[in-house]
Amino acid sequence: MAASLVPAAASIHTSQQPQLKQKSSGEQQWMGRFSPNKKLNHLKYFKARVTMSSMNNSRSVEIPRQWYNLVADLQIKPPPPLHPKTLQPVQPQDFSPLFPDELIKQEASTERFIEIPDEVVDIYSLWRPTPLIRAKRLEKLLGTPARIYYKYEGVSPAGSHKPNTAVPQVWYNAQQGVKKIVTETGAGQWGSSLAFACGLFDIDCEVWQVRASYDQKPYRKLMMQTWGAKVHPSPSNITNTGRNILAMDPLSPGSLGIAISEAVEIAAANEDTKYCLGSVLNHVLLHQTVIGEECIKQMEAIGETPDVIIGCTGGGSNFAGLAFPFIREKLKGKINPLIRAVEPTACPSLTKGVYAYDYGDTAGMTPLMKMHTLGHDFIPDPIHSGGLRYHGMAPLISHIYELGFMEAVAIPQIECFKGAIQFARTEGLIPAPEPTHAIAAAVREALHCKETGESKVILLAMCGHGHFDLPAYEKYLQGTMVDLSFSDERAQASLANVPLVA
Numbered sequence: 001m002a003a004s005l006v007p008a009a010a011s012i013h014t015s016q017q018p019q020l021k022q023k024s025s026g027e028q029q030w031m032g033r034f035s036p037n038k039k040l041n042h043l044k045y046f047k048a049r050v051t052m053s054s055m056n057n058s059r060s061v062e063i064p065r066q067w068y069n070l071v072a073d074l075q076i077k078p079p080p081p082l083h084p085k086t087l088q089p090v091q092p093q094d095f096s097p098l099f100p101d102e103l104i105k106q107e108a109s110t111e112r113f114i115e116i117p118d119e120v121v122d123i124y125s126l127w128r129p130t131p132l133i134r135a136k137r138l139e140k141l142l143g144t145p146a147r148i149y150y151k152y153e154g155v156s157p158a159g160s161h162k163p164n165t166a167v168p169q170v171w172y173n174a175q176q177g178v179k180k181i182v183t184e185t186g187a188g189q190w191g192s193s194l195a196f197a198c199g200l201f202d203i204d205c206e207v208w209q210v211r212a213s214y215d216q217k218p219y220r221k222l223m224m225q226t227w228g229a230k231v232h233p234s235p236s237n238i239t240n241t242g243r244n245i246l247a248m249d250p251l252s253p254g255s256l257g258i259a260i261s262e263a264v265e266i267a268a269a270n271e272d273t274k275y276c277l278g279s280v281l282n283h284v285l286l287h288q289t290v291i292g293e294e295c296i297k298q299m300e301a302i303g304e305t306p307d308v309i310i311g312c313t314g315g316g317s318n319f320a321g322l323a324f325p326f327i328r329e330k331l332k333g334k335i336n337p338l339i340r341a342v343e344p345t346a347c348p349s350l351t352k353g354v355y356a357y358d359y360g361d362t363a364g365m366t367p368l369m370k371m372h373t374l375g376h377d378f379i380p381d382p383i384h385s386g387g388l389r390y391h392g393m394a395p396l397i398s399h400i401y402e403l404g405f406m407e408a409v410a411i412p413q414i415e416c417f418k419g420a421i422q423f424a425r426t427e428g429l430i431p432a433p434e435p436t437h438a439i440a441a442a443v444r445e446a447l448h449c450k451e452t453g454e455s456k457v458i459l460l461a462m463c464g465h466g467h468f469d470l471p472a473y474e475k476y477l478q479g480t481m482v483d484l485s486f487s488d489e490r491a492q493a494s495l496a497n498v499p500l501v502a
Contacts, residue, residue, distance in 0.1 A: 062453045063125060083368075097451075107282050135427050148460070164276055169197070178272070179272040182273055251317050256315075257378075260362070278317065287321075287370040289324050291318070298460070308442075316397040321461070340409060355371070361376065391494070413481065420440075
């Protein structure tokens with residue numbers, strides 16, 4: 001993503017500091033907590049917030065003060081991203097047109113722990129620590145001896161795990177004086193989280209939302225707009241990438257790969273603009289590890305150890321956030337859980353893709369990343385889990401999958417929504433379509449335990465609520481939902497365009 005990789009490079013001076021808009025005195029007092037320059041005495045405030053947070057069968061824990069970097073504990077390091085022209089490992093300066101300096105450092109870091117800035121922890125305290133809840137009523141419905149726990153990230157302002165990385169990404173951009181941030185979003189969880197974070201730091205936010213989700217989920221668009229973001233359906237007529245796609249297919253449902261290309265194109269052409277990504281990259285997965293770090297302490301507090309850890313995967317950030325700290329403990333020999341990723345059958349990058357160097361976007365503007373991929377121009381069918389419609393898997397997750405640290409399964413959406421209805425009618429929470437995949441896999445595991453009599457501890461990642469996804473539930477309840485298929489023919493055609501890298 002250097003000047004040679006994208007149309008133009010931006011030069012951002014680290015001495016520039018963001019300025020908040022003028023607020024009323026009451027607003028200034030409230031917003032002052034989020035100033036990137038203000039040093040806060042927030043220990044007392046944190047303790048109050050932690051005490052207020054509740055968990056079923058578990059005592060409160062402190063908000064993590066460090067992110068965990070799994071790369072540090074891997075004997076075999078993941079392959080580096082490559083410059084698409086030279087096929088040599090990219091250098092830090094290659095990323096500077098799109099990312100602030102500190103995020104570039106985190107992307108390539110091999111340090112085991114990275115300190116979370118105080119101001120970021122302060123904002124985390126609005127919703128963290130998140131609850132760990134035992135799904136006793138679901139267990140009873142299934143008649144299983146297994147114990148099912150879920151780590152619930154839907155209590156964040158945006159209703160998902162995405163603010164865990166949106167807040168620090170925007171904070172680092174604010175520190176570098178960035179005035180505008182652009183991004184893509186599938187279901188809208190990431191776009192709304194970034195809009196929320198940008199609003200805290202008075203940074204303009206522009207979002208390209210995948211057309212299929214833009215049409216299916218209008219209230220996600222309204223959330224983004226409420227927090228001040230400008231939202232476009234993708235593909236759009238605003239960018240060269242979008243116009244080219246629409247020329248080939250005026251009714252294109254879009255994809256995350258296309259939306260990434262559109263956002264990157266705008267960021268690369270404007271010096272005051274940077275790009276933020278909601279999944280896939282190492283620094284994004286790093287920020288999400290607050291989930292697993294909290295969960296380890298919560299499970300220790302109730303005397304439980306997970307036998308099976310389950311999370312849905314599209315780009316992989318919520319799965320990594322829960323699983324990576326547990327993998328660290330597994331590498332130490334302290335625990336030995338089975339770790340399972342669950343993906344949609346219509347977009348099965350882990351179970352049907354190839355492990356190869358490929359672009360992270362459709363237009364081929366990004367560096368080449370070694371990952372499980374269905375091909376960068378593969379456009380999945382418009383399933384309701386818009387956040388899982390990505391052609392590739394995070395390189396770090398792909399790497400540990402190759403090393404055998406985890407397994408993967410693909411589940412069709414009707415089975416996923418069946419599990420979601422069971423969950424909603426017993427536990428009360430309406431899941432987002434994405435974590436319904438984790439629920440369906442947990443139900444499978446719990447029913448297997450019913451057959452074998454095993455009392456396993458099943459831990460799943462409940463990455464967000466589905467309050468803005470009710471049209472999908474309506475289709476399921478009316479019996480009109482269909483299982484969209486994975487096309488081997490389309491995938492093979494897409495995979496034929498994957499760059500040949502030794």
